Amino acid sequence: MAITRRHLLQGGAVAAMAPALGLNTNVSAIGTAHAQSAPDGLKWRHGVSTFGDIKYPADFKRYDYVNPDAPKGGVVRMFELGTFDNFNLVVDGLKGSLADGVRLISETLTTRSLDEPSTAYGLLAEAAAYPDDFSYVIYRLRAAARWHDGKPVTSDDVIYSFEVMKKNSPMYSTYYQHIVKAEQVGDREIKFTFDGPGNRELPSIAGELPVLPKHWWEGNDPQGRKRDVTATTLEIPLGSGPYRVKEFVASRSVVLERVPDYWGKDVPVSVGKNNFEQIRYEFFRDDTVGREAFKGDQLDWFTERSGKQWSTAYDFPAVSDKRVIKEKFVNSSSGGMQGYAFNLRRPLFADVRLRRAFNFAYDWETSDRLLSNGEYHRDNSYFDGIAEFMATGLPEGAELKILESLRDKVPAELFTTPYKNPVGGNDDAARNNLREATRLLKEAGFETRDRKLVDAAGQPVSVEFLSQAQGDERSILFYKPYLERLGITVNIRTVDSVQYQNRLRSFDFDIVTTVWGQSLSPGNEQRDFFGSESADRPGSRNIPGIKNPAVDALIERIIFAKDRADLVASCKALDRVLLWNAYVVPQFAGGFQRAARWDRFSRPEPLPKYGVSGFPTLWWWDTAKAAKTGGRS
Known part of the structure; x- marks a missing residue:
């Protein structure tokens, strides 16, 4: 696994996992999810890891590091450096500048836990199976998985996503070059065939595929024009994730709203996460302007890139009276x-x-x-x-x-x-x-x-x-x-x-x-x-x-x-x-993330080892704290 979140200096792939010592050297340890056999006589697995033992059993209800009772609500305003002119994941890195936050509307077959070094559990997929020679993998979709328009997530969506990503995405064309074919082998089962045996990572990285709605991308936009998956777009895309785009101002802001009837809210990997009612991404061309916006309470969270500014630019009353908190988060994840x-x-x-x-x-x-x-x-x-x-x-x-x-x-x-x-x-x-x-x-x-x-x-x-x-x-x-x-x-x-x-x-x-x-x-x-x-x-x-x-x-x-x-x-x-x-x-x-925040939020304690700050995914709006800062409800 190595699709990682873009560094802040470049505007930010998803935080990568960091090393853990003392684990066994089985590079593909996996857990058994179901007693019944998968196609070809294989066993279904509920978790996949590129090495080591997996932590959570097949019947786990949630991750240990989340608060399952976290309240839902509140608005968080995030700083983003730069601009954007695109909502299409497929051409990210090839055309335009993708809006940060848009990935939260899409989902992958699996998602990684943050208290294990390199393990993924089912999100859109409920199980995986592959042979001992790692020559292919089969994923089985959850029957309940739905797009925001209510239509089911299907094998056709997965196959379509694989084909358009591999053909058009600069990153995925290389990342998936050893996956030669995706095909339906059951009602909700997709087989990814590899170009040869022995590549132990391929079953895991196949699960990282962002799944797109084929019916939406092959349809027409509100003006009756055929959509083009190979072009940039600022049409709000259809997703399946916990958030959807509510509104935006091109190059300036994107507002995500929580999907109240999100299909996956009770899936174990989703419980206790995605607690904010809205996430607002505010784009600034310069750190200095963004920092001043934060100090003026126009932003709630500011990740500080400058060591000097961290030491000298936060001498203002809200820091002195603890309404603003400065904190360094150890980065054990990359x-x-x-x-x-x-x-x-x-x-x-x-x-x-x-x-x-x-x-x-x-x-x-x-x-x-x-x-x-x-x-x-x-x-x-x-x-x-x-x-x-x-x-x-x-x-x-x-x-x-x-x-x-x-x-x-x-x-x-x-x-x-x-x-x-x-x-x-x-x-x-x-x-x-x-x-x-x-x-x-x-x-x-x-x-x-x-x-x-x-x-x-x-x-x-x-x-x-x-x-x-x-x-x-x-x-x-x-x-x-x-x-x-x-x-x-x-x-x-x-x-x-x-x-x-x-x-x-x-x-x-x-x-x-x-x-x-x-x-x-x-x-x-x-x-x-x-x-x-x-x-x-x-x-x-x-x-x-x-x-x-x-x-x-x-x-x-x-x-x-x-x-x-x-x-x-x-x-x-x-x-x-x-x-x-x-x-x-x-x-x-540095080995850490510096972040200043208005004290309106709470989080699980302790934070997971491989999640850095875990913000905003694991945090939640704290009404009592917000009242003390003069915060919004």
Whole structure:
């Protein structure tokens, strides 16, 4: 599993699970849901996990971490960065900018629990079955599942959704490339056939498919026009989930309302969740404006991205008198890499020595101290935050054996030198790092003329940092003079989120901030992150355009890992190869979420380990608290 929620810097895939130690190494442990046999003599299962034992039995009534008696009601107002012009999930990442929150109107076959590291239970589907060789999976739909128009969710809907997602979605076309067919094999049963055995993750990720209403998408809109599932739309779509879109103002706000007769309210995975009567998403082009709106009680919840602002911008009366609460939530649910990514499709960035020089020019320690009050640590891994996958020291054991098989395709240094980012923090360190950057550039054929860096053909070196938020400019502006000391001309271009996405899709950038979120069970999504086949596909998450045979080979090892130990060794090897190829200048990681809120809500205690804050899904409106803050009813 690795479809993860987009990082806030990019406007936000769903929070990924994080590692848990001490579990058994059965990568596909599942629970038995029903005594009767499924097709082909298989047993129906009520839960699916990519590894380890599952927690909840077949007859469980709810998750342990929810409040089944949570009151329903109240309105919560959420901050969202950027704009939107699309409600169609299918073309997310390919066309337009999808409105945050719209995913709550759709549902998947299964949904993951937040107190287990990597386990999913039935939502639209009530059971799953698959053979020991993982060559296919069969899901059985719940008879009660309904669209908001009252029509049943059918096998045709599932098959239709699979086909349009795989054909048109940049993410799902890669994620589901090994699922070759979806077909109906029973009244409410759908069989997903894989292109071969041994891919242990496929039964689980098939359950992550968002299911769309075929009859709605193949029908006409209110003006009588045929709907187009391959186009962006601002027509309010039909869903099956606990919320539906009530109203919106394009690019500015989306209001979701709770569906009172939601079909799944008593399904065990839904009990105690989705308690607010309305969820309002308010869109702002800049964090600063959004923060001031929060302080003026125009928003209820504000996730703070800036460490410095967290320390300095919340000195106002509502914080002093505890009507506003600041809280950090530990993120045990994901890891990954955030960095300035080079567009390798441009010849300038072809030489790894130039890319390493950019890293030596980045005084991250001083940046963190001045811009973030020392809130962070620097990313040192593509799996930062998931310790067992992080490449440390020198390769040894199983990891070394894997890398030895690729020795002629990987940087020689990784066998002899532990990877470390340059360390700055003071003027002497910064000067030494710039000297090393200059040495690397000279070695790569660049030289300085009239204080300008030029390439072997005498062309000046100029780069543009592309950004989608004014707040991100501060970090780039700090970085800029260090690069200029190397003779590099630096431009900064900030555009709105729609333009930003369009430029990413067309690969029209030099350097952008990129985030890859990782789960504790990496798998098929690595192809979309780093695989050669996704490098030139518009909308893929291979933002740098990585085409590396060693990376491709390691991705295949991860996907077809025979056991947990093999998966861990393969991830470490991939991490090490990615780091030594300097595809990004690593930025920062925190391991927590900062959030300020008006004290109008209550939550379960304790929160589930893998749910971060769990807001707003697990929280509820607290009338007594709201009265003390002057809140709405």
